[in-house]
Every structure is written in C-alpha cells, then in structure tokens.
Amino acid sequence: MNLFYHPNITPEQSELIFDKDESRHITKVLRKKEGEILDVTDGKGHFYSVELVSCMPKQCMGIIKEIRAIEPLPYYLHMAVAPTKNNDRFEWFLEKATEIGVSRITPIICEHSERKVIKKDRFDRIIESAMKQSLKAYKPILDEAIPFKEFVQANQGTNSKKLIAFCGDVEKKGMNSYVSEREDVIVLIGPEGDFSYKEFESAVENNYLPTTLGNSRLRTETAAIVACHSISLLNQH
Numbered sequence: 001m002n003l004f005y006h007p008n009i010t011p012e013q014s015e016l017i018f019d020k021d022e023s024r025h026i027t028k029v030l031r032k033k034e035g036e037i038l039d040v041t042d043g044k045g046h047f048y049s050v051e052l053v054s055c056m057p058k059q060c061m062g063i064i065k066e067i068r069a070i071e072p073l074p075y076y077l078h079m080a081v082a083p084t085k086n087n088d089r090f091e092w093f094l095e096k097a098t099e100i101g102v103s104r105i106t107p108i109i110c111e112h113s114e115r116k117v118i119k120k121d122r123f124d125r126i127i128e129s130a131m132k133q134s135l136k137a138y139k140p141i142l143d144e145a146i147p148f149k150e151f152v153q154a155n156q157g158t159n160s161k162k163l164i165a166f167c168g169d170v171e172k173k174g175m176n177s178y179v180s181e182r183e184d185v186i187v188l189i190g191p192e193g194d195f196s197y198k199e200f201e202s203a204v205e206n207n208y209l210p211t212t213l214g215n216s217r218l219r220t221e222t223a224a225i226v227a228c229h230s231i232s233l234l235n236q237h
Helices: 020-029 087-100 120-133 148-154 197-205 220-234
Strands: 003-005 015-018 037-041 046-056 059-069 076-081 104-109 161-165 184-189 209-212
Touching: 003 120, 015 020, 020 046, 020 059, 076 087, 076 220, 087 104, 087 120, 087 220, 104 148, 148 197, 161 197, 161 220, 184 220, 197 209
Parallel strands: 003 037, 076 104, 076 184, 161 184, 161 209
Antiparallel strands: 015 059, 037 046, 046 059
16 A cells, blocks of 8 residues: 655545646656546544646646545653764664654754754655654654753643653663553653753753653663654554
8 A cells, every 4th residue: 555645635625636646656756547546634633535637747637536534642751862963873763763653753852962954855765754654644743953952841730741861870760650541741851961960950950750661771762662662552552
C-alpha cells in the first residue's frame, strides 16, 4: 500500500488535485492509471480513498470516494529533545518516534548542546515519509528549535505529566511510576553531555519529575526512542 500525504485536503472536498512532484510519482514511478484508487491522508486523522480521473505527469486529479476518521493515540506525548551533533542520529529519532507514536516534537537547545541550528524543512520531510511508510493518519507536530529555558517556561501552566530524563546522581524513578494510561506527557531528553545541574534544578522547580530510562547510559536519540516506546507500552493494555 502506498499512502499519499495531502495536508490541505478536507473532509468537505469531493475532488483532489496532486502537485507536480506527487503527480510525477503517481504517473512515472507507480505508473497509475485513470480509475485506480489511491490512499491519501491529511495528517490530521483522516484516510481518503481517491479514484484517479486524470493522470498527467504535471497534474493528477481524483474524486474522493470514501473518507475514514481514525482515532488518535490514546495519549498525548510531547518529546522535547536536544538535537544531536550528528544530524543522522536525530533524523533516525524523528523517523522511529513517528512510527512508534508521538504527538509533538520540540528540539531544545541546552547548555551542553553541540548543535544549535536545525534544518526544520528537512526534519519535517523525514516525519512525513515515516508517517506514510507506517500508514499513520496523524502527522506529529514539529516545532522550531527553542532554548531549554524558554521551553520550560512556556509549559509552566500545562496539565501534562512532566518528566526529565537525567543521568546525574539524583533520586529518580521509572516512567511507569509516574505516568498513567491515557495521560498527556512531556518528556525532556538532553544532549550528549546531558542537562547541566542548573537546567535540571530549573526543570524540577517547574514541576518536572526526574526519571530513569534504565541502568545503561544511552545516547540522546536512543534515550528519546526508549521514552517513546515506554509511553506507548503503558497504553497498550
């Protein structure tokens, strides 16, 4: 099954026009013909069955035959993760987190961050590709990079359960000690050098709970995936 992404489609529409790149993919790569059905998502919770009525390399057009509303994740997971020095590692996290299930991702810039600039457009394309490959109807939100302090302050009033994964010598518990099923969660994951103690203390002052992801010292992207998977498993009962 090939899933197409069309962010501007709405359930009120009866027709759909594909852009030049998608049209070329449909006609030249997949070799689709008039009368064939394509599966399309808006990334906002709907799958559309679209019958092709015109197949041109520069513009394909279809008629929407069926719309299915898909239930969202039973939880809302907001991952705030420091970008890794190696871009490939962060892109791997984006891909796998999308496959596992995540609602929102915010790159955070920390005191020990070695990378402070991100390529949001490229990251967004990684997420889009992973959404289509894993046949999901919801596209995770990707924010612009934001300083750690600003992120913590911006989420002061949220009702989400807030966790910070920290390697320092402090008392901490596993995620399952804090998080219940169907709960909104924010998880902070630091850079390769971890959060500074100053950042950790600031997070705790803002009601973040220190959590552990196991006995091993994990890379940033591995820790972020472990956190995503842990929250996912807590909701699979």
